[in-house]
Amino acid sequence: MLEGTIPSRPVYGALEIRPGRLHLIVADAEGAEAILDLAASAPPDFFAGAQIIYLPKKSGDKFVAGLEQLAPAQLYVGPSYEAALPRLRRVLAGAHMGLQVYLAGTEGLMGQAMLEATQAGIPHSAIQAEHRGSTVRRVQCVHCKGITEDVTHDPFRCAHCGLHLFVRDHYSRRIAAFQGVRVDAEDPGNIPESVERFR
Amino acid sequence: MTVIFKEETFHDDFTFRNSPEAVKRFPFPFPEDSYMYSVNLEPHKSYRPGSVYERTFDVDEHYVSEMRDRARVLAEDPLRCQSLPHMTLAGWDLLELIMTSKAEEYPELFELHRDGTKWHWINRPLGIEQKFTFLDETTLPYGPMEYITRQTQGDFAVLDQRDDNLWMDAGMVTTQADWSLDFDIGMNFFEWHAPVPKAHEMGIFQRALKFLLNVQQGSPARRLNWTMTVYPLLDTSPENYHKWGVMKKDLTLENMGQMMHLRVELQTFFRLPRSNALVFPIRCYLIKLDELVTVPKWARRFHRVIRDLPTELATYKGFVTNRPKIVEWLSKYDDGAPTSPGIWPD
Amino acid sequence: MSAGAAKIPVTVAEVTPVNELVTRFKFVRRDGGPMPTFSGGAHTVVEMNDKDRVRRNPYSIMSDPADRGGYSISIRRDDNGRGGSLFMHRQVRPGMEMVISNPINLFALDLRARKHLLLAGGIGITPFLAQIKQLAGMNGNFELHYSVRTTSLASYADELAANYRPRVHLYHDDRGEQIDLPALLDGQPLGTHVYVCGPKGMIAWVRKTATALGWPREAVHHEEFLAPASGKPFEVMLARSNKMIQVGEHQSLLEAIEAAGVEAPYLCRGGACGQCETDVLEYEGTFLHKDHWLTPAQCASGTKIMPCVSRFEGKTLVLDR
Ligand code: HEM
Ligand code: FES
Numbered sequence: 001m002l003e004g005t006i007p008s009r010p011v012y013g014a015l016e017i018r019p020g021r022l023h024l025i026v027a028d029a030e031g032a033e034a035i036l037d038l039a040a041s042a043p044p045d046f047f048a049g050a051q052i053i054y055l056p057k058k059s060g061d062k063f064v065a066g067l068e069q070l071a072p073a074q075l076y077v078g079p080s081y082e083a084a085l086p087r088l089r090r091v092l093a094g095a096h097m098g099l100q101v102y103l104a105g106t107e108g109l110m111g112q113a114m115l116e117a118t119q120a121g122i123p124h125s126a127i128q129a130e131h132r133g134s135t136v137r138r139v140q141c142v143h144c145k146g147i148t149e150d151v152t153h154d155p156f157r158c159a160h161c162g163l164h165l166f167v168r169d170h171y172s173r174r175i176a177a178f179q180g181v182r183v184d185a186e187d188p189g190n191i192p193e194s195v196e197r198f199r
Numbered sequence: 200m201t202v203i204f205k206e207e208t209f210h211d212d213f214t215f216r217n218s219p220e221a222v223k224r225f226p227f228p229f230p231e232d233s234y235m236y237s238v239n240l241e242p243h244k245s246y247r248p249g250s251v252y253e254r255t256f257d258v259d260e261h262y263v264s265e266m267r268d269r270a271r272v273l274a275e276d277p278l279r280c281q282s283l284p285h286m287t288l289a290g291w292d293l294l295e296l297i298m299t300s301k302a303e304e305y306p307e308l309f310e311l312h313r314d315g316t317k318w319h320w321i322n323r324p325l326g327i328e329q330k331f332t333f334l335d336e337t338t339l340p341y342g343p344m345e346y347i348t349r350q351t352q353g354d355f356a357v358l359d360q361r362d363d364n365l366w367m368d369a370g371m372v373t374t375q376a377d378w379s380l381d382f383d384i385g386m387n388f389f390e391w392h393a394p395v396p397k398a399h400e401m402g403i404f405q406r407a408l409k410f411l412l413n414v415q416q417g418s419p420a421r422r423l424n425w426t427m428t429v430y431p432l433l434d435t436s437p438e439n440y441h442k443w444g445v446m447k448k449d450l451t452l453e454n455m456g457q458m459m460h461l462r463v464e465l466q467t468f469f470r471l472p473r474s475n476a477l478v479f480p481i482r483c484y485l486i487k488l489d490e491l492v493t494v495p496k497w498a499r500r501f502h503r504v505i506r507d508l509p510t511e512l513a514t515y516k517g518f519v520t521n522r523p524k525i526v527e528w529l530s531k532y533d534d535g536a537p538t539s540p541g542i543w544p545d
Numbered sequence: 546m547s548a549g550a551a552k553i554p555v556t557v558a559e560v561t562p563v564n565e566l567v568t569r570f571k572f573v574r575r576d577g578g579p580m581p582t583f584s585g586g587a588h589t590v591v592e593m594n595d596k597d598r599v600r601r602n603p604y605s606i607m608s609d610p611a612d613r614g615g616y617s618i619s620i621r622r623d624d625n626g627r628g629g630s631l632f633m634h635r636q637v638r639p640g641m642e643m644v645i646s647n648p649i650n651l652f653a654l655d656l657r658a659r660k661h662l663l664l665a666g667g668i669g670i671t672p673f674l675a676q677i678k679q680l681a682g683m684n685g686n687f688e689l690h691y692s693v694r695t696t697s698l699a700s701y702a703d704e705l706a707a708n709y710r711p712r713v714h715l716y717h718d719d720r721g722e723q724i725d726l727p728a729l730l731d732g733q734p735l736g737t738h739v740y741v742c743g744p745k746g747m748i749a750w751v752r753k754t755a756t757a758l759g760w761p762r763e764a765v766h767h768e769e770f771l772a773p774a775s776g777k778p779f780e781v782m783l784a785r786s787n788k789m790i791q792v793g794e795h796q797s798l799l800e801a802i803e804a805a806g807v808e809a810p811y812l813c814r815g816g817a818c819g820q821c822e823t824d825v826l827e828y829e830g831t832f833l834h835k836d837h838w839l840t841p842a843q844c845a846s847g848t849k850i851m852p853c854v855s856r857f858e859g860k861t862l863v864l865d866r
Contacts, residue, residue: 008386008393020759021731097733098759121659121736125362126761142379142437145278163441170394174385181437185444186520285656288683361655362763413812413820415550416581417647472582473610473679475653 005169010107012131017042020100023050024091025072026113028081030133031105032056032063038102039070047072051091053084055109059133081109088113092120103129108138108149111176124173135198139167140177147177153194155183164191167198201307204263204324210271215431215485221260222490226251227542228423228463232503236398236512238406243419243467251465255300255419256351257482258308263324265352265374265433272373272434273349278381279436280345282357282369289357289369290344291334292471293478297347322350344369353465353482356380358388360475365411367391374433374483376426376462377440377517396511414468414477421467426516427525428462431485450521455528456489459521461501488528494544498532505529550590550647550812553580557641558615567668567700568634571608571617572645579613583648585676586740586768589616590646590814595632598796598804602629603815605672605742605768606648610679616645619700621668626772627795651817652742652768654679659736661687664724664751666743670700672768673742677709690724692716692743726754740766769817773797774835776856782863783807784826798852802866809852809866816854823850823864830859 015038023046027035032054039047051074054067064077078084092099101117103110110129118124136150146160154167158180165180172179184190207214217225243255251257273279282290298320302311310321316333327350331338339346348355348371357369364387372380383391388408389399398404414420428435429447450458465482492498505513506526513519539545555572562568574580583606593600604618623630637643652672654661661680663673670691680687689712693699696717705713716722730739739760741751748767755765775795782789783802792801799821802809812818816836825848834844836851843849850857850864 006393007399008390018759019757092735095735097730097735097737097764099735100759121657121734123362123761123763125763140382142382143439143441145381168394170382172382172384172386175382179379179382179437182441182444185441186447188445288656359656360653409819413818415647415649415812416583417551472648473584474656475584475587475650 009169009171010111010129010173012110012129015102015104015128015130017046018100018128021049021098022095023100023102024095024117025050025052025102025104026054026084026088026109027052027103028055028105028109028133029057029059030063031103031109031130032059032067034104034130034132035070035102036063036066049073052076053078053088053091055079055081055084055105081112085116088116092116095120101127103127105132106134106136107131108136108176111138111171111173114173115176118173137167137198138177139165139180140172140175141165141180143182147175148180151180152196152198154197155192155194156180202258202260202262205260207261207264209264209268209431209433213430213432215261215264217486217490218260219493222486222493223544224250224259225486225491226423226463226465226484227491227494227497228425229500229504230540230542232500232538233507234504234512235509236395236401236403238403238410239422240407240410240420241422243421243469251482251484252421254304256297256304256353256480257465258301258305258324258352262352266325266350268433269349269371269373276438279373279438280348280371281380281384282342282344283384286344286357286359286369286474286476287336287342289359289471289474289476289478290342290347292473292476293355293357294343294347295333296469296471296478297351301351325350344371351480353480356479356481357471358477358479360412360477363412364388365408365477373436375436375481376424376428376464376483377435377437379437382437394515396515397509411468411477414470416470416472419467419469421465424464424466426462427518428460428485429458429521431460431487433483433485447517447521450524452524452528455524456492457487459488459525459528460485461488461491488525492529492532495532496538496545498529499534499536500538502526502529502533550649552592552644552646555616555643555645557637557639557643560637560639563619563700564698566698567619567621569607569617569619570633570637571615572643573615575642580616581647582613583610583616583675584650584653585610585679586652586654586672587648587650587675588652588672588813589618589648590812591618591633592644593629593632593636595628595636598800600627600629600632600800601811601814602772603649603813605652605675607671607674608678610675611682616648619668619671623772627775629772649812649818651813652740652766654685654740655738655764655766657736658738658764659686659734660738661685662729662733662737662739663687663689664739664741664743664747665689665691666741666747667693667698668700669741669743669747669768671742673740674701674705676740677705681709688712688714690714690716690729692722692724692747693718695719726751727758730755730758730760738764738766740768742768745769769815769837772815773799773854774833774856776833777858779857779859779862781857782827782861783866784863785866792856797854798850798856802852807866811853814853816851819851821851821853823852823866824848825850825862826865827861827863828857828859829861830857832857 047070050072052072053076139151140147141158144161148159155164163182166183168179170179298311301309312319320329354372358365359368370380463484554575558573559571588603588605608617622634786807790805812820819838833856835854
């Protein structure tokens with residue numbers, strides 16, 4: 001579970017079927033379970049108008065057969081978000097108003113896909129997102145601007161500039177990341193013990 | 200009024216200081232002996248000749264040096280000035296607002312000649328002369344917002360208004376109290392205020408937003424905010440926190456009067472006509488404690504405010520560690536006598 | 546904050562009949578100076594000194610936002626209304642001095658839109674006239690679908706068609722023409738925003754159809770000025786000013802408060818902006834909430850009323866004003 005904290009930190013709901021001409025579903029790992037749950041309440045023709053972009057990550061092929069069974073118009077199973085990105089952009093470029101976007105899985109994946117969809121012209125508040133699985137964070141170093149993926153510990157070392165950063169709850173949709181700030185800025189070298197906060 | 204512009208720095212050797220006249224007109228922010236967040240909004244009307252409230256955009260003795268500092272910060276980090284594509288029109292609105300009010304209120308410093316869309320701008324203090332076509336970006340060296348805010352003291356957040364909210368979709372931010380435009384751009388009113396303690400629960404932001412959404416063309420509003428800064432640093436950005444954070448350690452009882460500054464933001468709100476956006480200029484005024492205590496009423500009151508400030512606020516404002524030292528130093532200037540109401544010196 | 550937006554003293558420069566129901570009025574500043582620039586979709590509140598009462602009605606500004614020479618509005622005569630449009634049609638002559646408000650925009654274009662789809666019904670065309678001029682001036686991508694009763698009542702249709710032909714589509718009720726809304730909304734590129742201004746039924750139809758087709762709420766904009774409804778007279782106690790006032794049959798609560806010499810905030814006078822929100826201290830009776838501002842929960846709570854459009858029936862009403 002993710003706890004609600006400050007108002008910039010996204011809150012996630014449970015996916016629900018909404019009217020639309022085309023349903024674009026983007027998920028990673030356990031996010032597949034949210035799609036399968038959604039299927040339980042879907043009208044019979046729903047998946048005939050749906051495209052699924054799925055990145056199994058550590059869950060391997062655990063959920064792939066289940067997704068195939070939904071018989072979506074298109075199912076793409078890919079190795080990483082970077083690999084799936086050109087396809088996602090292509091779908092959005094050709095889409096019309098009435099496109100519904102459903103995101104499920106980790107915050108990093110949902111945040112980045114949300115960014116693509118908003119840049120394509122969909123208001124962020126019209127995009128549904130359901131958190132499932134890992135709570136690891138995507139964090140931007142406020143000093144060097146580099147983004148460290150899959151952060152589990154707080155404080156942690158920036159993968160780019162090497163500073164020790166603490167993880168804030170302040171979240172930027174435009175960067176699709178939380179903010180990391182040098183933990184020992186006022187007292188260099190005094191770095192608190194790193195604890196595992198995100199799994 | 201003729202202003203003599205000072206040569207001074209806000210980095211490295213930190214030669215910034217206020218003249219006695221500048222101290223007298225300092226916007227002391229405390230109308231009473233204690234402080235808590237409130238919806239402290241009032242019309243931005245001209246008042247008290249000579250005060251910072253007299254003109255639409257106050258130009259003071261630090262103007263030229265502050266603009267040099269801005270250029271320095273931007274050269275280091277251009278991300279301090281950003282404008283999402285739909286905000287260009289608001290940038291022109293802002294340029295028009297600043298140029299017309301400065302030319303009208305400081306005719307000896309600024310001139311604007313308009314012939315239809317052919318505009319001619321003269322900025323004497325900065326030695327700038329520019330002929331350009333209004334609403335044609337190709338005729339200016341920068342985008343309209345960047346162009347004019349490189350010539351205007353204070354930070355600027357330009358807010359798009361939609362869906363009953365304000366969205367920080369453009370800004371020029373180099374003199375900020377520890378927040379990042381690059382990170383906050385695209386956020387709405389509640390999101391960019393997310394880190395502020397207590398005020399959300401107090402309902403302050405909800406009421407403030409309602410007010411701001413209704414700010415009308417020709418009826419600007421203003422409020423004050425404050426914090427404290429060690430060294431006269433204009434740029435206390437999160438980006439550079441790993442450079443200035445450590446300077447807080449330099450503070451001692453001996454150097455307090457010269458090193459510690461009260462930092463006051465005069466924040467104003469204007470509805471922009473073509474874009475229906477709202478512009479939020481945040482003008483930062485710094486004063487050394489040595490300068491502040493030359494006004495006995497301010498010294499007494501400031502001591503009481505800092506001493507009694509709720510811990511959450513002192514922590515958020517970043518001086519909780521240094522507070523005991525600051526209070527000890529200020530206590531020498533507080534004889535316990537009552538203070539008169541209002542912000543002005545007796 | 547004081548009541549309403551800042552005021553502009555104006556002279557009526559032109560009164561031009563457009564067709565049998567619609568008349569255009571042009572205002573210029575009395576001091577000869579330029580009008581404030583505005584953004585397409587803005588309205589101005591026109592003050593009318595009608596015998597012993599002051600009416601204040603909002604009208605969309607239809608002239609070019611970049612033209613600071615004057616503001617034009619078009620008013621459709623409403624023979625069964627509360628009298629504002631009849632006053633304008635019958636009493637207002639060129640040369641008359643009037644007072645209007647600074648522009649206020651509650652129907653602004655979303656400048657992020659990839660495309661602006663404008664849907665007008667009847668006199669609802671007025672805000673679009675200004676928006677189209679603004680959009681055309683900045684190479685904006687727009688399309689207008691304008692539904693009129695008859696050719697003779699099609700205000701400004703010829704002018705629009707002549708200037709922007711391929712982007713302007715006209716529909717005449719008397720020829721049985723109707724916007725095929727589902728087909729129109731279907732296939733619009735991602736990032737399109739739709740704007741509707743017209744009769745209540747048309748607005749509801751557009752919002753409902755768009756929602757059913759999966760359009761996000763944020764991409765559907767509408768402007769609807771509610772005229773304050775007439776109703777049974779009622780009595781109100783203004784607690785802070787310690788005044789008992791009567792609200793007449795054809796008077797709004799806000800007008801009655803103003804008539805009693807009590808300053809009350811407002812902007813739109815049409816139930817949309819929220820500015821006039823007033824706390825209810827005590828009541829015994831039923832509220833007739835007509836605004837678009839209060840949430841259903843607030844309406845049910847009996848603690849708030851929007852005096853620009855809403856009324857009350859019952860024994861006692863005490864307001865914090
Ligand atoms: C629309 C214009 C405004 C903008 C762009 C703005 C922006 C900001 C930003 C960026 C912060 C720093 C947040 C952080 O820590 O990251 C802040 C702090 C704050 N804002 Fe605003 N603000 C606006 C209007 C207001 C208004 C109208 C009020 C209240 C009436 C208000 C009250 C506050 C308070 C109390 C703080 C904490 C300041 C402190 O303790 O030092 N703001 N604002
Ligand atoms: S005045 Fe706008 S809602 Fe009443």
